[in-house]
Amino acid sequence: MxxxxxxxxxxxxxxxxxxxxxxxxxxxxxxxxxxxxxxxxAHVTREDQDHGRVLACCIWPTSDLRIRVLGCTKKxxxxxxxxxxxxx
Amino acid sequence: MSMTGVMxxxxxxxxVLDMEAAVKHYTEVVGLLETDRDEKGRVYLKAxxxxxxxxxxxxxxxxxxxxxxxxxxxxxxxLERLAKAVSAFGCKVDxxxxxxxxxxxxxxxxEIPTGHHVxxxxxxxxxGNGMGDVNPPPWPDGLKGMQPTRMxxxxxxxxxxxxxVELFTKVLGFGLSERVLDGDRLxxxxxxxxxxPHDIAFIRDEELQDRFHHVAFYLNSWExxxxxADIISKKNVSLxxxxxxxxxxxxxxxxxxxxxxNRNEVFSxxxxxxxxxxxxxxxMEELGRxxxxxIRELNERFMTVMT
Numbered sequence: 001m002x003x004x005x006x007x008x009x010x011x012x013x014x015x016x017x018x019x020x021x022x023x024x025x026x027x028x029x030x031x032x033x034x035x036x037x038x039x040x041x042a043h044v045t046r047e048d049q050d051h052g053r054v055l056a057c058c059i060w061p062t063s064d065l066r067i068r069v070l071g072c073t074k075k076x077x078x079x080x081x082x083x084x085x086x087x088x
Numbered sequence: 089m090s091m092t093g094v095m096x097x098x099x100x101x102x103x104v105l106d107m108e109a110a111v112k113h114y115t116e117v118v119g120l121l122e123t124d125r126d127e128k129g130r131v132y133l134k135a136x137x138x139x140x141x142x143x144x145x146x147x148x149x150x151x152x153x154x155x156x157x158x159x160x161x162x163x164x165x166x167l168e169r170l171a172k173a174v175s176a177f178g179c180k181v182d183x184x185x186x187x188x189x190x191x192x193x194x195x196x197x198x199e200i201p202t203g204h205h206v207x208x209x210x211x212x213x214x215x216g217n218g219m220g221d222v223n224p225p226p227w228p229d230g231l232k233g234m235q236p237t238r239m240x241x242x243x244x245x246x247x248x249x250x251x252x253v254e255l256f257t258k259v260l261g262f263g264l265s266e267r268v269l270d271g272d273r274l275x276x277x278x279x280x281x282x283x284x285p286h287d288i289a290f291i292r293d294e295e296l297q298d299r300f301h302h303v304a305f306y307l308n309s310w311e312x313x314x315x316x317a318d319i320i321s322k323k324n325v326s327l328x329x330x331x332x333x334x335x336x337x338x339x340x341x342x343x344x345x346x347x348x349x350n351r352n353e354v355f356s357x358x359x360x361x362x363x364x365x366x367x368x369x370x371x372m373e374e375l376g377r378x379x380x381x382x383i384r385e386l387n388e389r390f391m392t393v394m395t
Contacts, residue, residue: 016393018326020105021152021349024393038105040349040395041150 001034001065001080002057012078013069018057025056032065032080091162093170093261094281097241097288098160098209099142099189100303102350103149103395107131109347110146117323118305118352119233120144123215124190132190135305136228137237140212141191144239144303152348153395154300156197157242157288158207159260159281164193167210171196173259186211200255202246202290203297234316234354236305243289245299245394252290253277262287265361266336266368268378275372278336285337285358299394302343302351309356310340316354317342329390333357335378336370343390350395 002013002025016024023043029052036049039058048054053070065080104110107129114120114133123142124132132142140160147155161167175181179198184207186194193211200206218228246252256262256279265285268276278286293299307313310331317331320342328351330342341355370378376385 016389017328017345017349017351017395019345019347019349021345021395022393024389038150040105040152 001059001061002055013056016057020055020058023055026053026070027056028053028068028070029059030066030068032061032063034059034061034063034065036060091282093166094159094161094208096160096282097143097239098140098158098207098212099145099192100157100239100242101130101145101147101155102303102346103152103155103348104146104346104350105148105150105152105348107146107148110148113325113346114144114146115232117233117319117325118354119231119235120305126190130189134215135236135238136231137217138239139214139216141215142189142212145189151395152350154204154242154244154303154350156205156207157244158195158209159287160212161208161210164210167194167196167208170208170260174198174255177255177259179255191215200246201248201251202244202293203248204244204246204252204300234305234307234312234319236307236354238306240284240304240306240355241287241289242303243291243301245291245293245301246297247293247295248297249274249277249290249292253279256288256290263361263363263365264367265365266370268336268370268372268375270372276336276370280361283360283362285339285361300350301394302353304353304355307354307356313340313342313354313356320344328393329380329387332383333381335374335381336368348395349393351393 014024016022020039037058039055111131120133120135123134131146133144134142171181181196181198184195184197191213195207195209197207219225262279262281265280266278276291278289281287313331320327326345328343333340337358339355340357343353345351379386
């Protein structure tokens, strides 16, 4: 998902390593479904993952999502539609 | 000067989130050779022109980063001498028995002032570079990816920069080839135990200890750096920055991430450092040029994204 936002569709999620290692792109997913890949437990605990706090570079939306960027000083919320998952 | 004492970076253990993806990256993208696996599931790799059994160890874990970095010393007497000296400096020294890593003799491991775990060892099985020692060809057949000749150096960050630099220069015998100063305050130190411009780089972190910035592999030319950049795009690898040149060390470089978010560098160039070479100083107002000589400004990700 991060890749689609990085390409300019949203451009609102900070980009780190794009590989689940650093936690720069952590988001809170409020609504919607997605697939995940493995990500660093230093930044996403099991509890985080159970509550939708995940790394944008490691999720593939399977429906439209409503998300908020974490680790940002200002509150950034937006929708990501299902077609936007071009993550590497 | 003949090279004595600490000779060179020898190996490092990298934590990876997905072993299969990591092995594919390090063998097919970077172009290292897999040399072994062990009963703990660790995978051993080397660059093609390295003579010893391995220089990279991959270990599957749920947090990426580096477990330890290791330098090879010239003999067992040096290992014993440095174990005592490091202990006298104030670091707790642990003995790791021979065979804990495959093909590797006894190691000592200690935590340095910046919080990283550093090892020294004197013996590792020599497997050669596949071309023999008599009338060898210049390079082997069948290589993949970027094809670096060796694992070259690491960059690591921590709070007690002065402590780690003191340990490396006064106890382990490293030279200070280049540094970044903010007024009188040391912000970065590039240290060498050889004739390379750096064998390890330390950067000050104002808050966090034991940060791993990157492991670097050496390429023979700028042309090979450009080819590495082609491979990064061709194989859809996560790019950090480059190709470009560093002011510090003069290296021609490109940075990218492995599938667990550990940063890799491949680079070429540099210069010869001798024990009587002057220490080159970079000032904070020229930091952009020091790090990225062409764009002359720092990118935030390069300074903050670490495992």
